[in-house]
């Protein structure tokens with residue numbers, strides 16, 4: 557359907573009412589279509605967008621994933637949005653932020669009655685082993701601190717493209733509950749959990765959320781291979797993340813610490 561012919565699926569007023577007392581912490585805008593909610597919010601971050609700005613799009617024409625990949629979803633099948641948050645201090649204080657966002661999304665999904673949620677380092681959201689969604693955190697240093705734009709994409713229904721087009725087997729919320737959770741309720745719950753998690757993170761960093769992240773971590777204590785640009789980088793037993801969000805691997809050389817960059821994990 558031509559996206560200009562139907563109204564936005566997200567009604568900001570309804571979303572605000574679901575946010576209750578926390579609604580003042582967010583500035584919500586819903587668009588029928590844009591290139592990428594994250595790209596647009598990053599541009600606005602360089603102007604004067606306030607912390608708590610939320611941009612939701614029914615359709616992105618240039619949705620972006622990690623490592624330069626594109627992120628595809630339609631209004632019918634997905635929930636795609638970005639949240640801007642301002643932090644005091646430098647970039648070092650934001651170590652592990654994308655893992656912290658994963659904790660908030662996992663909590664929200666569980667609170668909406670979705671069982672079987674897992675997290676995969678650094679920022680995949682899994683449902684029964686398939687990729688339910690992804691998180692893309694982008695940072696910008698500004699004179700008065702850091703700004704983070706956290707882009708989140710979730711599959712409500714299975715993406716229409718054939719599974720062979722996806723690097724990871726996709727999963728959708730419709731697998732876990734039929735009908736899938738109401739979009740507004742799910743989004744409100746994610747924003748509420750994000751506010752709680754980001755407040756804690758801003759004060760104490762990822763270390764206070766680490767245990768909860770590890771409890772959802774699908775590769776915990778399992779043999780894994782770490783790939784760099786598709787090539788084997790290291791292998792070992794995955795020990796989860798350290799308090800800075802780096803991945804810990806027990807290898808023949810001892811416990812090694814791996815930082816995000818271009819790395820991805822596979823079963824050994």
Ligand code: BTN
Nearest residue numbers: 592619620621622637690707709
């Ligand atoms: C990944 O798994 O590679 C991360 C995917 C992140 C996709 C979301 S959808 C909303 C926001 N806008 C974008 O262009 N990307 C993020």
